[in-house]
């Protein structure tokens with residue numbers, strides 16, 4: 001099995017090992033076809049770390065989330081939380097897991113009970129898990145939590161119902177209900193995608209602050225690579241149920257190796273840097289998870305495959321995630337004049353100077369060498385990553 005334990009000393013908080021999630025389509029001409037939404041995904045997450053899972057719609061992000069939180073039975077692989085498999089947990093342990101792993105979904109309205117005030121929403125989290133102590137102690141905790149997520153004055157906000165809050169306030173309330181339980185892991189599945197751009201920065205800032213203040217680990221799921229760069233320590237790029245590239249946010253965004261990542265990076269909106277950016281527009285839609293192309297699943301859309309005159313290997317041989325090697329990500333400035341996330345804060349504007357994909361010596365490393373990169377280290381699933389410079 002893949003080594004998914006390499007996030008530093010001791011076992012990682014979360015280790016996902018060769019996870020597979022399949023569905024069976026029920027209706028339509030493809031009835032009873034297998035949908036392989038997650039097709040062998042491995043990664044790990046350390047304490048206090050933020051890992052972003054990035055990929056376009058339908059690539060399997062939410063299916064990964066649901067399997068980790070045991071909202072969906074995986075069809076294969078393992079999810080280890082603090083070194084222990086989450087499968088077959090007995091009632092008590094499962095209850096504890098439901099407290100230690102909190103999921104924040106994209107639509108706060110759907111997550112909130114319209115009949116509960118903000119106060120009752122947060123209190124309910126405590127009551128369900130028999131936490132919070134006396135009524136007075138609970139009250140103190142609830143109000144402090146509302147303040148901590150930026151819902152002030154807490155006393156006044158506490159009396160409001162969800163429809164009396166703004167979108168950003170509603171998402172803050174969902175986060176308060178999750179954080180009041182003191183989880184070790186928060187999984188945020190597109191937490192800002194339904195919010196106005198003006199509200200996004202505040203929620204992202206809040207998540208970073210909560211990580212800093214409480215040491216919580218965050219799995220941040222997004223289709224927006226520029227948001228990933230703003231919040232994440234590491235980034236995993238998902239394509240059609242697989243991680244095709246993983247590494248530090250800097251490695252993946254400033255020196256992307258996989259042609260898919262390069263295409264994503266090339267269209268990130270960046271402030272004017274004076275550098276000419278070549279936008280890589282992928283042909284066609286992502287294929288359906290019920291009909292994954294053979295060989296490298298990306299080959300029908302891959303610009304590098306075409307540039308290399310369609311090598312047979314891409315059609316016949318499914319590339320595994322492999323270490324990109326120490327030199328593969330090149331010097332930090334492999335992209336031109338990158339200054340890191342724009343404005344340093346989560347302004348939502350994304351990385352300055354991510355650079356045109358394909359610029360710089362990014363693909364110099366021996367892709368294919370070394371162990372599968374499920375832990376730390378820059379890893380890529382492409383036979384020809386080294387040619388991609």
Ligand SMILES: Nc1ncnc2c1ncn2[C@@H]1O[C@H](COP(=O)(O)OP(=O)(O)OP(=O)(O)O)[C@@H](O)[C@H]1O
Nearest residue numbers: 023024035037056057058059060061062063064289
């Ligand atoms: N319950 C289900 N039954 C059948 N197919 C499903 C089910 N849930 C998801 N799928 C399919 O599995 C694939 C992955 O879906 P998933 O929701 O995990 O993707 P996603 O990356 O979260 O997409 P989005 O960005 O749109 O939220 C898609 O092809 C989707 O249609």
Ligand code: SF4
Nearest residue numbers: 296299302314382383
């Ligand atoms: S193996 Fe690499 S070059 Fe070949 S199709 Fe896949 S991503 Fe493209």
Ligand SMILES: [Mg+2]
Nearest residue numbers: 061062063189
């Ligand atoms: Mg989703």
